Amino acid sequence: MKSEIILPDGLDAIPKLLDRNAREFGDSAASREKEFGIWQSWTWSQVRDEVEALALGLIELGLARGDHVAIIGNNRPHLYWAMTASQSCGAVPVPLYQDSVAEEMAYVLKHCGARFAIVENQEQVDKLLEMSAKIPSLKQIVYLDPRGLRKYDHTTMHPYKDVQKLGLDQADALRGRNKPTLREELASRREALTGDDTCVILYTSGTTGRPKGVVLSNYNIIATAKTSSEFDNLSAEDSVLAYLPMAWVGDFIFSIGQSNWTGFCVSCPESHDTMQHDLREIGPTYFFAPPRFYENLITSVAIRMEDAGGIKRRIYKYFMGVAQTVGGQILDGKSVGPWDRLKYALGNILIYGPLKNTLGLSRVRVGYTAGEAIGPEIFEFYRSLGINLKQLYGQTEAAVFVTQQPDGEVRADTVGVPSTGVELRIDDKGEVFYRSPGVFQVYFKNRKSTAATKDKEGWVATGDAGFIEASTGHLRIIDRAKDVGKMADGSMFAPKYVENKLKFYPNILEAVVFGDGRDKCCAFINIDLSAVGNWAERNNLTYASYQELAGHPEVLAAIQSHVEEVNESIARDEMLSGCQICRFLILHKQLDADDGELTRTQKVRRRIIEENYSDLIKALYDGSQSVFADTEVTYEDGRKGRISATLEIRDARLFSIEKQAAE
Amino acid sequence: MNVMTKSTVTEDGRTIGGVLMAVDNITLRFGGVTAIRGASFDIREGEIRAIIGPNGAGKTSMLNVINGFYHPQEGTITFKGEQRHDMRPHIAATQGIARTFQNVALFKGMSTLDNIMSGRALRMKRNIFWQILYNGPARKEELEHRKYVETIIDFLEIPHIRRTPVGKLPYGLQKRVELGRALAMEPDLLLLDEPMAGMNVEEKEDMSRFIIDINEEFGTTIALIEHDMGVVMDLSDRVVVLDHGDLIADGTPDQVQRNQGVIDAYLGVAHD
Numbered sequence: 001m002k003s004e005i006i007l008p009d010g011l012d013a014i015p016k017l018l019d020r021n022a023r024e025f026g027d028s029a030a031s032r033e034k035e036f037g038i039w040q041s042w043t044w045s046q047v048r049d050e051v052e053a054l055a056l057g058l059i060e061l062g063l064a065r066g067d068h069v070a071i072i073g074n075n076r077p078h079l080y081w082a083m084t085a086s087q088s089c090g091a092v093p094v095p096l097y098q099d100s101v102a103e104e105m106a107y108v109l110k111h112c113g114a115r116f117a118i119v120e121n122q123e124q125v126d127k128l129l130e131m132s133a134k135i136p137s138l139k140q141i142v143y144l145d146p147r148g149l150r151k152y153d154h155t156t157m158h159p160y161k162d163v164q165k166l167g168l169d170q171a172d173a174l175r176g177r178n179k180p181t182l183r184e185e186l187a188s189r190r191e192a193l194t195g196d197d198t199c200v201i202l203y204t205s206g207t208t209g210r211p212k213g214v215v216l217s218n219y220n221i222i223a224t225a226k227t228s229s230e231f232d233n234l235s236a237e238d239s240v241l242a243y244l245p246m247a248w249v250g251d252f253i254f255s256i257g258q259s260n261w262t263g264f265c266v267s268c269p270e271s272h273d274t275m276q277h278d279l280r281e282i283g284p285t286y287f288f289a290p291p292r293f294y295e296n297l298i299t300s301v302a303i304r305m306e307d308a309g310g311i312k313r314r315i316y317k318y319f320m321g322v323a324q325t326v327g328g329q330i331l332d333g334k335s336v337g338p339w340d341r342l343k344y345a346l347g348n349i350l351i352y353g354p355l356k357n358t359l360g361l362s363r364v365r366v367g368y369t370a371g372e373a374i375g376p377e378i379f380e381f382y383r384s385l386g387i388n389l390k391q392l393y394g395q396t397e398a399a400v401f402v403t404q405q406p407d408g409e410v411r412a413d414t415v416g417v418p419s420t421g422v423e424l425r426i427d428d429k430g431e432v433f434y435r436s437p438g439v440f441q442v443y444f445k446n447r448k449s450t451a452a453t454k455d456k457e458g459w460v461a462t463g464d465a466g467f468i469e470a471s472t473g474h475l476r477i478i479d480r481a482k483d484v485g486k487m488a489d490g491s492m493f494a495p496k497y498v499e500n501k502l503k504f505y506p507n508i509l510e511a512v513v514f515g516d517g518r519d520k521c522c523a524f525i526n527i528d529l530s531a532v533g534n535w536a537e538r539n540n541l542t543y544a545s546y547q548e549l550a551g552h553p554e555v556l557a558a559i560q561s562h563v564e565e566v567n568e569s570i571a572r573d574e575m576l577s578g579c580q581i582c583r584f585l586i587l588h589k590q591l592d593a594d595d596g597e598l599t600r601t602q603k604v605r606r607r608i609i610e611e612n613y614s615d616l617i618k619a620l621y622d623g624s625q626s627v628f629a630d631t632e633v634t635y636e637d638g639r640k641g642r643i644s645a646t647l648e649i650r651d652a653r654l655f656s657i658e659k660q661a662a663e
Numbered sequence: 664m665n666v667m668t669k670s671t672v673t674e675d676g677r678t679i680g681g682v683l684m685a686v687d688n689i690t691l692r693f694g695g696v697t698a699i700r701g702a703s704f705d706i707r708e709g710e711i712r713a714i715i716g717p718n719g720a721g722k723t724s725m726l727n728v729i730n731g732f733y734h735p736q737e738g739t740i741t742f743k744g745e746q747r748h749d750m751r752p753h754i755a756a757t758q759g760i761a762r763t764f765q766n767v768a769l770f771k772g773m774s775t776l777d778n779i780m781s782g783r784a785l786r787m788k789r790n791i792f793w794q795i796l797y798n799g800p801a802r803k804e805e806l807e808h809r810k811y812v813e814t815i816i817d818f819l820e821i822p823h824i825r826r827t828p829v830g831k832l833p834y835g836l837q838k839r840v841e842l843g844r845a846l847a848m849e850p851d852l853l854l855l856d857e858p859m860a861g862m863n864v865e866e867k868e869d870m871s872r873f874i875i876d877i878n879e880e881f882g883t884t885i886a887l888i889e890h891d892m893g894v895v896m897d898l899s900d901r902v903v904v905l906d907h908g909d910l911i912a913d914g915t916p917d918q919v920q921r922n923q924g925v926i927d928a929y930l931g932v933a934h935d
Contacts, residue, residue, distance in 0.1 A: 036813035037825065147818070148876050151675045273823030 005223040005421055005437045013193035013218045015051070015088040017260040022048035025236055025263045031077035034270035034278055044263065047081060054085040054160070056167025056182050058116065061140050061158070065090035065189060068112045068201065070138075072096045072105070073120025075242040075268045078144050078160060080255060082118040087199065090189040091116070094201045094213070095247040097600045098124065099593075101638045104211075106131035108203050112213055112444060113137045118160070121145040125157070195219035200256075201444055202249050204396045213444030214249070214396045223437040224399040225257035227420035231404065232366045236263035238285045239363075243268075243275045248601060249396040250288060250370070257399075279360030287367045291374040292602055294389075297359060298378055299506040303534045319347035320384075327352075327384030332408050352385045361387050368392050368404070371601060373477065373496060375504035376412035383410065391415045393475060397453065397460050398422075399438030403475045414474035424475065430465040431481045483606060485516030491578035493521070495606070498570060498579050505562045506531040507555075510591050510598075512609055514617055515579060522620035523584040524613065525559055526591055532558075547645055550586045556650055559586060563652045571655035580654045583620050585627070587613075588645035594634040616647070625649055670708075673900065680708030682741075683852060683884050684729065689738035691724055691908075698724040699735070702910040704903045706852065711878055712886045713899035715919075717928055720905040722888045723765060726854050729886070730762055731755040743851070756785055761850035765857045765888075767837045771830035775840050778829055779815060782847030783808040815843045818880070819873060835866040839873070846877065853877070855887040859894055867891065871898055896920065904928070 011017055021030065026045040033040050042050065063069070069086040071093050073079050083093040094112050096105055098120065105127055109117070115137055117128055125143055129152075132138065141157045143149060149157070158166075171183045180188065199218040203211040228234075242255040255266045264286070269278035305316055326340045336344075356362040367382070367389040374391065382389040392404035393415035403424070405416035418424050422436040435458045442450045454460045465484050466477040478484060478494055485493040495513040498521070502511040509528040515521035529546055532555055536543055543549040567580040591597040596608050610617065612631065619627035630644035670680045684706040691699040699721045706712045714722050727733040729740065731750030740747050742758060761782070769778050787808065789801035796802075816822055819839050824832060829840050838858060845853055858874065859867045871894055877883050889895045895902060896916040904912040904919055906928040912919050919925055 036810065036817055037822070038813070147880060148872070150879055151677070270822045271820070277823075 005227060007195060007219070007222055007226070012195035012222065013087065013190075013197065014084055014199060014221070014256060014260055015190050015193065017222070018044075018048055018051060018084055021260060021263045028236065028263070029265040030259075030263075031080065032265060032267040032282070033077050034268070034274070034281075037270075039267070039281070041265075042077060047077075050078075050164070051081045051085045051088060052186070053164035053167045054081060055088040055186050056171050057163035057165070058085060058089055058091075058142075058167070059182055059185055059189075060166050060170050061116075061142075061163065063089050063091050063116055063140075067091040067116060068094050068114040070094050070096055070109055070112070070114040070117040070119075071246060072117065072124045073098050073144065073246070074272065075244075075246055075251070075255075076120060076144065077266070077268055079118065079120065079246060080242075080266065082142075082160075083200070083256060084260075086116075086118075087193070088186060088190050090192065090197075092198045092201055094203070095245075095252070096203065097245050097247045099245075100600065101594065101634070102127040102130045103638075106134045108211060108213075109135045109138060112201060112203075115139050116142065118142045119144070122148040125149060125152070193218065195222070198441070200252060202247060202252060202396050212446055212449055215441040215444050216249075216399055216438075217441055220399045220438045220440065221253065221257045222261065223421070224401055225253060225261040227437070228253070228401050228404075229258050229262045231406070231420060232286070234258060234262045234264065234286060234366070238262065238264040238365070239282060240264065240266055240286050240288075241269060241275075241279055241282050241284045242266050243272075243279075244288070244290075245600065249400055250394070253400045254286075254288060276360065280358070281360075283360060283363040285363050285365045287361065287364045289367075289369060290371040290601065291369050291378065292372070294369060294374065294378055294382060295503065295506075298381055299528060299531050301355070301359075302506050303531060306534070306538070316351055319343075319351040322347050323352060323384035324380065327386060328380060331383055331386055331388060332410065348386070356385055356387065361385075364388065366390070370394055370415075372603065373500050374412065375500055377504055379412040392419075393477060395460075395462060397440045398434060398436055399440070401438060402432075402434050402436070402462070405474075409472070409474070411474070414469065414472070414476050416475065417473050418475070424468065425459065426467060429481070430467065430478070430484075432462045432464050432466045432475065432477070433459045434462065435459050483516075487515055487521075487578050488517060488519040489578065492576060493579060494576060495579075497576060498523075498566065498581065499604075501566045501569060502562065507535070507558060508562060510604065512591075512604055512606065513579070513581065514610070514620070518621065520582040520621075521579050522617070523563070523581045524609070524616070525563075525584055525586045527555060527559065527586060529590070546590060547588045547643065550588055551645060551648065553648075556586060556648060559584070560650050560652060563650075567652060568655045581652050582654065583649055583651050585616065585620065585647045585649045587616075588629055588647060589631060589633060589643050592633070594636065595632075620649060677709060677879065679710045679900065682706070683708045683743065685741040686725075686729070687739045687741070689725075689728060689735045689740070691721070691728060691733055691735045697908050699728070699905070700908040701738070702903075702905065702908075703738075704910065704913050706884060706886055708884055709878070709882055710884060710900040711874070711898055712884075713895045713902045714886065714888050714905065715890075715892070715895055715902060716905035719907070720928075721908045722905055723856055725905065726762065726856055726886070726888060729755075729852075730760060730854060756848065759848075759851035760854065761845035761848040761852075762854035763838070763841045763845050763856060763858060765860060767834070767841050769829045769837060769841055769844070772828055774826050774828055775821060775824045775832070775843075776812065776816070776826065778840055779812045779843045779847050780808065782844040783812065785848060811849075812843075812847055815846050818846075818876070819843050835862050835869075838862070838870065842870075842873065842877075846881070846883075849881075850883060853883050853885045855885060855889075857888050857890060859889060859891055867894060874898060 021044040027043050029041045030044040030047045031042045069091050071079050071082055086093040096108055142160055142163050144160045146159050172181050195218045197218055199216050199221045201213045201215050203213050240254055244251045259266045267282045269275045322343045326336050326344055329336050364387050367387055370392045390405040390410050393402045394400035401419040403416040404419050422434055425433040439458055439460055463481050464477050465479055465481040466475055468475055479496045483495055487493045493515045498513045499511040502508050507528055510526035512524040513521055527550055563581050563584055570580050571577050593600050616627055626646055626648050628646050632640055633643055634640050670678055672678055682705045687703050689699055689702045716722050728735050731752045789804050793799050793801040829837055859870050878885055902916055902919045904925050911924040912922040
């Protein structure tokens with residue numbers, strides 16, 4: 001099985017790829033970062049030197065083969081280099097989610113036994129120091145931004161630049177008879193790396209339970225990077241913006257794996273808040289974002305169009321209509337009449353081009369969305385503009401790629417065909433299994449979970465229910481296997497299917513639908529503060545907080561009409577018509593990863609929400625018209641507070657199939 | 664008044680130098696109203712000095728005197744070892760005193776970047792004749808200033824509002840931009856008039872951190888007026904307390920907190 005993808009000689013580890021890139025593309029940009037308002041860039045050979053200096057310094061500080069190095073911070077070139085530097089030393093980088101609270105971080109650090117941590121700034125250092133009693137293994141902290149850290153105790157703490165300087169200063173110093181110099185030591189460690197060595201450990205945020213450390217080997221990463229780059233013809237000419245968390249497997253594959261394999265440049269935004277602006281300046285050709293990003297973007301476009309003047313609004317509406325009918329077909333290279341082509345070309349000048357430019361997506365050649373199902377309308381919106389947005393289906397355990405959509409076979413309701421080297425299997429219960437070169441080694445220190453997920457032949461259970469379309473060979477995912485349930489009357493219950501339909505409305509940020517084992521479906525709704533807030537401002541509604549806006553009768557009425565529209569569309573689907581929402585309420589707070597209600601990748605944690613809000617769910621089902629809610633919330637700095645409110649419960653109109661038939 | 668000229672090292676490792684500014688026996692009157700009555704204290708290099716007191720105690724008047732905006736009828740001010748005469752705010756600015764205001768005083772229609780750039784105006788040497796040349800030395804000069812301004816934008820964590828007109832910004836961010844403009848002057852003494860007024864807890868924490876970081880990173884001496892006692896006690900090295908124009912206490916936060924006169928002034932004991 002392992003011989004499926006053969007890697008070229010001497011290219012079986014990331015540091016070796018870096019060496020090759022420095023030789024072959026020495027003078028072209030490898031990393032860019034916007035700092036002080038200007039894009040700073042580093043060429044491949046500069047990156048190699050930076051990585052080398054850091055690696056030397058880390059060895060001097062005592063980094064041993066097999067050590068784990070925690071990497072914590074926003075996307076910064078220096079932190080990406082730190083990963084490669086750790087690998088060069090024979091150590092294993094473990095990137096962590098930078099917005100995790102101290103306790104979550106301590107769990108992961110303790111679990112992987114990290115001896116070194118390379119972090120971005122004071123914020124992260126403070127979290128480590130706060131938890132230092134719980135993580136005795138941690139010996140050295142290297143930080144990037146010295147601000148505010150000057151008066152800290154520096155016996156086990158070092159500025160990044162100083163570590164590099166230390167490394168360079170000591171590189172060729174003699175260490176006594178028969179002992180290698182630092183530089184020789186580093187070279188021998190790098191040479192000793194093979195495809196079987198661990199490349200990275202990525203902790204999955206997991207919708208249930210404690211995070212698990214997914215161990216991926218060099219072979220996993222490089223083989224996947226190779227096949228996926230070939231699939232989309234990625235080359236050194238491409239460019240990406242690295243803005244998704246470094247702890248997420250996708251970012252690792254794109255910014256480390258594929259970038260090192262093909263030699264394309266990775267750009268890091270100035271800060272989280274300037275991402276949209278930086279995206280526009282960089283104009284990436286290869287772009288990845290979760291559905292939520294695309295949803296938010298449409299929401300912001302919709303808001304701005306509503307604020308625009310009448311003529312602009314009418315032009316926009318007309319040409320978006322044109323795009324919706326022919327845009328997707330033009331992108332797929334299908335035949336379209338000359339009149340439509342002319343209209344589309346005019347629309348491109350007036351609307352699509354400028355819009356894509358504003359969104360920063362004009363140069364996107366390959367765009368992907370994954371992680372969650374994307375609303376078909378959202379998907380089509382981008383495709384109709386001429387942006388080659390495609391879907392892929394992947395997992396940390398597979399080093400991302402399980403299936404992906406080839407150009408010309410893109411549809412909103414499938415996730416594509418198996419990626420190169422991937423075998424798929426659907427078991428009798430409908431769960432999807434795969435086997436591929438990217439399949440992870442083990443869950444770190446968690447034999448039980450490993451055995452439960454991966455069998456002896458290397459087949460991995462995805463936990464998703466799906467089926468392969470006989471006519472096209474595309475995989476279709478229905479829902480999480482454990483979430484797909486049965487209603488009391490035996491009909492199928494697929495909560496995500498309904499939630500996604502709700503979330504397409506700009507006013508709705510998040511929805512959670514209940515109904516498994518019950519006689520009817522009910523829902524929690526989170527409104528989108530930017531969309532609803534904008535609407536409130538235009539209608540002269542005053543509000544002081546999210547909570548107040550969420551409880552406003554007019555907002556409730558608007559959401560009710562959305563719910564009823566969704567019900568109507570669900571009613572058309574015979575298999576799922578039982579999933580119509582009878583009753584709903586708008587939550588008094590936004591679901592938040594800090595409260596454990598969402599994962600760090602912003603996926604709903606159904607079980608925890610069910611537990612936390614059991615009283616609200618009870619009220620939804622016992623027919624009461626309102627319910628008092630009092631909920632604990634966690635602020636960004638880890639402090640806790642409480643929010644309470646009386647929530648109104650609304651009944652929504654249901655639609656029957658007979659009525660559909662009559663129409 | 665405790666005159667110390669030797670430098671000392673604080674608990675957290677910062678060096679506090681000699682006297683940067685000495686205020687000696689200042690009296691300020693507006694017609695029949697005496698705003699400040701014979702106040703004397705000093706500000707030492709590298710320290711964070713707070714001026715506190717109840718409403719109408721004369722705090723802002725004191726800042727305006729230091730800044731050269733008000734002219735005291737009696738008393739002297741010595742800055743960097745030189746006694747000042749007939750001070751004007753723009754001269755104070757050239758000598759290295761920068762300030763922020765209680766009510767934000769920014770150019771509302773200009774962007775964050777331009778507002779902070781305006782703080783560099785005093786340091787620009789090239790006049791309009793050079794500036795009308797596109798490729799002349801004025802351009803190089805502007806680039807250098809822009810570079811400095813960018814470090815401040817980075818420092819205050821406001822790159823996302825670089826191009827936003829400040830009038831559109833929330834109050835807390837406007838305060839930060841104003842602080843940025845004062846910092847752009849590379850001042851020796853930074854006067855902050857109620858930097859946290861009207862802020863919520865989170866914004867106050869951010870602002871406190873910026874003040875500490877400015878003091879630490881740039882070594883700037885800071886004199887601030889503030890109402891929030893918790894903030895003052897946490898931030899400052901030494902505190903001056905004014906009440907109805909009188910200086911009633913001067914010392915470390917601990918000393919001031921235990922001073923009976925200060926407690927009376929804040930709790931409103933009748934004045935004799």
